[in-house]
Amino acid sequence: MTGCIGKEKIDAFRKLLGNARKVALAAHVHPDGDALGCVTALALYLKRELGKEVVCLFPDPLPESLEFAKNPSLRYLTGTTEEADLIILMDCNSFSRTDVLGDSLAASRAPKVLIDHHLNPAQDSFSLVFSTPDISSASEFTFWILKALGWDLKDRETGEALLTGMTTDTNNFANSVFPSTFTMASELIAAGVDRDALLQKIYFSYRENRVRLMGYMQNEALTILPEGAAYMILTKEIQRRFDLREGESEGLVNVPLSIREVRLSLLLKEYEDHFRVSLRSKKGTSAQQCALKFFNGGGHENAAGGRLYPAVDLGGKSLEEYVKHALLESL
Template sequence: MTEIRKDDIDRLDGMIDGASAVTIVAHTRPDGDALGSCTAMLCYLAEKRGKDAAIAFSEPYGDNISFIAPRKVRDGIFFHSLAPRETEARIAASDLIICLDCNGFSRTGNLEKALTASEAAKVLIDHHIGPETESFGLVFSRTDVSSASEMLYDILMEMPDIFGNASNLPKRSAYALMAGMTTDTNNFANSVGGGTLAMASGLLEAGVDRESILRRLYHGSRINRLNLMGYLLHENMEITPEGTAFMIIDKDIRRRFGMREGETEGFVNIPLCAARIRLSMLLTEDEAGYFRVSVRSRSGTSAARFAGRFFSGGGHENAAGGKLFFGGGITGRADAAEYIRKASAEFFMKPCKDNV
């Protein structure tokens, strides 16, 4: 584990002190870790440092994770897809930008232009591979942590006003950090290290209500989500001879099950329950004319390389994502399935350095 450098903490502390307006950003299609880490940072800046702080996302997140941010925070979030001018004006008026759970501005979608153009001081706090360090004045980047929430926790614990004691964090920050880490580890199933458990322990002792997080995340589904899950596993999933399981949700299926944003969260992990599955994929047709692709892999197989090679994406070693665009022979579900069969065969046929 790389230690967080004391100088970097001092620099961050100084940058916060000197800032009058801070904007916090994360990757497109914000997930629990993005919302959790951004909320935690915002509440710290506002409550402990008295700063004017705001969050800007490229587009809204699913209802299933909205509980992570208190209403007051939620109401103040800028969404570029809903209010482009206000969002860009906020970014332009900020003198400090903090980028969380995202390895650079190229992952921020429609925020990218405004962020790149901004002359504010810029800080990156992230756990993905390949940080775009040149765009930032200060970089905290590690890939051996579970989540951006865990990274931010480690950083905040070093801050002079927290004294290494999670009880000194604003309550809302503590709750959001626990929720963000819980979603990124799929409730302690993936990428958990000693630091993750230390964080959980610190936050529990500080009084975080983990029960409520679990209830909201895992016991609050609508029945249609169960129906969709059953349909996908029983009728839609295909398994290639190499042990790649894939499920494809097109517009018709979305309509049939009345699917809402975020309702397929976690589905891609289920096929890995079976011993012979090495790689699991979920494709979801997006309104914008492509399939969103989620990839998960068992250790020894690289989801990141697979997503990079066949779906112009990337991510973490065992959890990655990308896109499959319509056109070039892809017109719908059947073509996408054929593309995956070939990609899987090719990927596992040349295992030498590609998927190890």
Template structure:
């Protein structure tokens, strides 16, 4: 992957001239956010820098293996510490977010941060260029982890030169964001994987941690969702809604519904799949689609969100978007049917 030499030179200069770094990722962190965050902090530490990872809220239990034994700040639990770290840093790296709004309650603190440099490394649409003085943004790439990998290759030349935990984090984040190489995969993605495997990354351990360590509750909840909750509309859309009552009945933890949205796409007639999870005053919406149908456009138009062409997310608020939580079903059926009936969305 080719990067503008001027930007690479500036990155080298920043890494050389400063000693205190903060790394922040988006709220409700997924594997790509945590993987890139861990990878970057270990890379910086390996260069003798002071580096701290700041996460806007708690790490999902399903991804806790990534942060086990790591020094990081949960900003939701320790807001004063997170603020202090951001005030003290010389350089702020923002990973896997296109702007500070993706950090939710941490947005204002990040905006007010007086770091000498703010650097964005991200693969989403519409980066907030005005918030950063150095931006590496690329949408034709699998993940923030892959983008970071190729930046580090520009700096170091080989995967073997990277710290072990940097390599592990990068492979993990790329694996989760591609749904284990099922979508958003490019030739460069396979090249990255090959280089990391050759450098000694234990992919079997990553796969075991990601996909073979679920609690029984999660598997039984999945069975119930598919049997009793999955709805398939004549227009070719599928959706599942996990209400508070359902989540409590199966005692599901944060992160345990991750990936469920992909399953209905296995059905031939399904063009687009939605998974909605109820939270305090809204439903968190995950959208996945097959080629020819834009998850990103659907998320933008109907769910206050956005993302990638085949993978996007958003939120549906009540009472702003729907009067009551139970109105979510009619809203989905109406909005998705309208969306799929318009050939302009193909």
């Protein structure tokens, strides 16, 4: 893992940082805990340890359930960019993943750095690339980069942001965990980060409606294919009925995988003109290939996502026919 950091890259990063007065940090559309965690942590470090002016850019609003993880000493902007001397893109592999921010970030004349853990980084868009899929999360990657830069782990809020991002991206140490991931967690906890308090905020602070929605979806909206796949469709009507807010269906796609026979699970969430697609798989089955082939998406081997536009993608099939076909072809 640390092989993909290396002294040369750290020196190059240090130089880019040294030349910058103002740094813009950006992450992917539909920001999750990892996106928020790594951006917040690196921004805190740049501001507090290096005295930089920083701004955190997100294409769209953060889910309410992640509000706790914003740091009040930082500036977060939504759906808009600001001039900066250095741009750092985090937790996604190209500017296109930043949706409405993508064009103006990519067009900026400022040097650009990527810190990411997805496959196929858009190397050509960046002066410096930190990228490997062999790490739990962009937050863990940021932890190791900060350590290489000389961070002493003393700033508690930086540590909390990193542990939050890693914990949410691994679903609390369930997926994509490496030896380095435990080392990171150990070091942060030893440095005083209160993991119990974080878990309270991440997993034990939902609204009642989310729990009721989870029950409803598992009872009424779950289809299991005997070949080893499962899917759920979270329509706009159901979202309205349960007063669902952004982020509140997080984790639902994982539930069917707890069934022994199910190797591939899919959740469709309906928006105005498309469905957002979440896919999870067990080892040996590729959620990523399914997302690439059938849902205009991608991601990690066992956790992927994409979009489905019924008006153009279904090729004459009904929605459910298309989903079944895609799942069966991917087993």
